[in-house]
Amino acid sequence: MNVCQTCGACCASFRVDFHPAELAGGAFAWEAGVPVALTVPVTPAIVRMAGTDAAAPRCVALGGEVGQCVACTIYEARPSPCREFDTAHDACARARQRHGLPPL
Ligand code: SF4
Ligand code: SF4
16 A cells, blocks of 8 residues: 555645636646635636645545555646645655654
8 A cells, every 4th residue: 555545744735726627617627627616716817725724734635544554546637736745846855744654
């Protein structure tokens, strides 16, 4: 199993902002695009995954329990910040630390 499937800390740590063109029906949507209902508008050029700017952030698209077993419920359509983030990113260790998980 991929280590990220037993983690999910980044999906419950950081704001996830992207251009509305990645929403469902948008010109730069991946696969079916991000469902509008899972996002909140920020500016005309920015939408945010709902839940990611909460005091205890957690993306509404994240299923499962952080640090145990998780999955992105819109994986094929997830927005570009999620596609660009991986275990090589410095913020991976910060997110894991935030959730009491050791660095990789
Ligand atoms: S914090 Fe790191 S290990 Fe955890 S899901 Fe994100 S990229 Fe994967
Ligand atoms: S869209 Fe998926 S990969 Fe991106 S933060 Fe939400 S749960 Fe994580």
